Amino acid sequence: MSEIKKRSEIIDSEIKRLMPIEEPKQLYEAARYLLDAGGKRLRPVILMLSADVVGGDSMAVLPASVSVELVHNFSLMHDDIMDNDKTRRGVRTAHTKWDVPLAILAGDAVFSKSFEILAHSNGKGPDAERVVRCIEMLANSCIEICKGQYMDMSFSKLGEVSESEYFKMIDKKTGALFATCAAIGGLLGGGSEEDVSALWNYGVLLGRAFQIYDDVLDLTTPTEVLGKDRGSDLIEGKKTIVAIHAMSKGLSLPLPRDATEKDVDVVIDELHKMGSINYANNKARTFADEAKSKLDGFSDSDSKDLLLKIVDYTITRKY
Amino acid sequence: MSEIKKRSEIIDSEIKRLMPIEEPKQLYEAARYLLDAGGKRLRPVILMLSADVVGGDSMAVLPASVSVELVHNFSLMHDDIMDNDKTRRGVRTAHTKWDVPLAILAGDAVFSKSFEILAHSNGKGPDAERVVRCIEMLANSCIEICKGQYMDMSFSKLGEVSESEYFKMIDKKTGALFATCAAIGGLLGGGSEEDVSALWNYGVLLGRAFQIYDDVLDLTTPTEVLGKDRGSDLIEGKKTIVAIHAMSKGLSLPLPRDATEKDVDVVIDELHKMGSINYANNKARTFADEAKSKLDGFSDSDSKDLLLKIVDYTITRKY
Numbered sequence: 001m002s003e004i005k006k007r008s009e010i011i012d013s014e015i016k017r018l019m020p021i022e023e024p025k026q027l028y029e030a031a032r033y034l035l036d037a038g039g040k041r042l043r044p045v046i047l048m049l050s051a052d053v054v055g056g057d058s059m060a061v062l063p064a065s066v067s068v069e070l071v072h073n074f075s076l077m078h079d080d081i082m083d084n085d086k087t088r089r090g091v092r093t094a095h096t097k098w099d100v101p102l103a104i105l106a107g108d109a110v111f112s113k114s115f116e117i118l119a120h121s122n123g124k125g126p127d128a129e130r131v132v133r134c135i136e137m138l139a140n141s142c143i144e145i146c147k148g149q150y151m152d153m154s155f156s157k158l159g160e161v162s163e164s165e166y167f168k169m170i171d172k173k174t175g176a177l178f179a180t181c182a183a184i185g186g187l188l189g190g191g192s193e194e195d196v197s198a199l200w201n202y203g204v205l206l207g208r209a210f211q212i213y214d215d216v217l218d219l220t221t222p223t224e225v226l227g228k229d230r231g232s233d234l235i236e237g238k239k240t241i242v243a244i245h246a247m248s249k250g251l252s253l254p255l256p257r258d259a260t261e262k263d264v265d266v267v268i269d270e271l272h273k274m275g276s277i278n279y280a281n282n283k284a285r286t287f288a289d290e291a292k293s294k295l296d297g298f299s300d301s302d303s304k305d306l307l308l309k310i311v312d313y314t315i316t317r318k319y
Numbered sequence: 320m321s322e323i324k325k326r327s328e329i330i331d332s333e334i335k336r337l338m339p340i341e342e343p344k345q346l347y348e349a350a351r352y353l354l355d356a357g358g359k360r361l362r363p364v365i366l367m368l369s370a371d372v373v374g375g376d377s378m379a380v381l382p383a384s385v386s387v388e389l390v391h392n393f394s395l396m397h398d399d400i401m402d403n404d405k406t407r408r409g410v411r412t413a414h415t416k417w418d419v420p421l422a423i424l425a426g427d428a429v430f431s432k433s434f435e436i437l438a439h440s441n442g443k444g445p446d447a448e449r450v451v452r453c454i455e456m457l458a459n460s461c462i463e464i465c466k467g468q469y470m471d472m473s474f475s476k477l478g479e480v481s482e483s484e485y486f487k488m489i490d491k492k493t494g495a496l497f498a499t500c501a502a503i504g505g506l507l508g509g510g511s512e513e514d515v516s517a518l519w520n521y522g523v524l525l526g527r528a529f530q531i532y533d534d535v536l537d538l539t540t541p542t543e544v545l546g547k548d549r550g551s552d553l554i555e556g557k558k559t560i561v562a563i564h565a566m567s568k569g570l571s572l573p574l575p576r577d578a579t580e581k582d583v584d585v586v587i588d589e590l591h592k593m594g595s596i597n598y599a600n601n602k603a604r605t606f607a608d609e610a611k612s613k614l615d616g617f618s619d620s621d622s623k624d625l626l627l628k629i630v631d632y633t634i635t636r637k638y
Binding site: 023024026027078081082083100101102104105108109111112113114115116119120128129131132133135136138139140142143146147149150151153154 | 342343345346397400401402419420421423424427428430431432433434435438439447448450451452454455457458459461462465466468469470472473
């Protein structure tokens with residue numbers, strides 16, 4: 001993964017360059033706060049590699065890749081307010097460190113900045129038409145993220161949710177942005193419609209594998225590695241694929257608000273025994289394999305190899 | 320104003336066409352809620368007239384005009400959460416009717432939709448480069464709005480604010496979007512750089528006049544006409560130009576949280592007597608005249624006439 005790491009460091013400096021701390025300082029500090037707290041930068045790296053894979057120049061799409069990372073961070077910032085989550089990436093969430101108004105506003109600023117950067121970056125000359133398509137795609141994926149978050153929140157209040165409803169939700173909440181990243185890379189890299197469509201499908205399936213595995217990690221990764229409370233999904237009543245499987249086998253969820261770490265451990269043991277965690281892992285693997293197959297049409301290259309490795313990483317990572 | 324009214328009705332139907340109530344229904348209902356509650360549609364009308372005035376086709380920029388109205392509404396929706404305002408346009412604000420999470424999310428959806436519409440509308444062919452510029456301009460004005468809202472909120476916590484700080488704040492919070500509307504109209508209407516720049520300046524100055532007069536209306540318009548509590552700025556400690564003038568003459572503000580309507584009336588009487596309201600009205604008139612002068616370079620037309628009339632309306636309206 002050192003190749004991925006190298007690229008994510010380039011993205012980190014580009015974020016600092018494109019969104020420096022300006023006046024009013026506190027607003028920008030809050031806007032940069034989650035971005036500076038880390039993150040794997042998977043989405044921007046996928047965008048860069050996708051540009052490469054169609055024969056484009058990954059460095060030329062660097063601003064666009066910052067733009068998708070900003071969208072991702074904006075959505076986390078607002079989701080954390082809505083879900084009232086206290087920690088993320090090992091630090092306090094913005095609305096608990098400052099307050100809800102500043103966290104809303106900082107999220108809005110990050111969101112706005114994302115579109116400004118994308119429009120500014122490559123919007124000159126003959127490429128303008130492709131940039132407009134990318135902006136439309138990114139805006140549309142933001143709408144999908146909103147719909148996915150709405151579904152996720154309302155599922156928490158429902159007794160039962162079907163697996164197909166769950167897939168619909170994660171395709172919006174997670175898949176749309178992964179797909180958009182790969183497709184924007186393909187578009188700005190000068191790929192054909194066929195290339196762009198293959199990359200899009202790669203992204204959707206990768207997003208599914210990613211989200212399913214994310215749901216598993218919430219249960220299996222220690223809090224200090226995860227950067228947020230382990231098992232919080234069980235208490236919040238999130239309808240993850242693990243929860244849906246276990247509930248269909250008769251397990252009663254969610255756990256009460258005052259459940260202790262030990263209560264959580266007991267239920268997680270149960271989830272292992274019932275095969276629910278295994279079931280989710282298998283699903284993640286299936287979608288991961290499907291994601292890889294979408295790249296069959298591209299000729300072999302280091303970048304293609306990395307896009308394939310990212311899929312494996314997605315379902316084997318520790319956090 | 321019947322010409323303005325006619326155009327605002329066209330915009331209303333275009334909003335319904337471009338943002339229909341889809342699934343998930345509650346999210347879309349919340350997203351459309353403030354838009355459907357009314358509003359003067361001044362910003363989109365200015366965009367359409369600006370396209371006309373440079374010789375373009377106002378109907379062709381209809382989607383772009385919806386896009387700026389959505390940005391305006393998104394910012395009101397989030398501002399109302401931050402300021403914890405209870406009513407707007409005579410109806411309960413979204414976060415009091417539903418809850419904060421849904422109001423944040425609905426605002427985000429409106430914001431996303433705005434960029435999707437602008438990118439989708441005119442992004443084909445030779446115009447794409449102009450569309451990219453418009454998107455960059457709109458995204459930048461969103462950042463300015465965030466900065467302006469931040470300044471407005473922090474001014475409320477400060478004892479004293481200078482008039483020049485106040486102008487900096489309203490240029491961001493209000494002026495940037497008015498300027499962007501006029502400039503986008505000019506750009507998409509095919510205007511020259513000189514045209515676009517004149518329209519931009521018209522918008523900035525109109526925005527100043529608008530915001531100053533808005534601050535006056537908060538004090539002088541009955542609650543039932545205003546659609547929100549009269550004098551709320553005095554209680555929230557907003558540093559309006561009226562408050563800044565009165566405080567420099569020794570008036571003590573803000574009013575306590577539990578101030579009655581009568582307490583508010585007494586202070587408003589005082590503001591009249593001190594000349595603070597008159598001072599604000601004169602400032603609004605000065606900026607209004609300057610705004611009009613920016614249109615001197617355009618040849619006479621019905622649309623230019625309407626852009627001039629909008630300036631007069633801005634500083635004589637009842638709400």
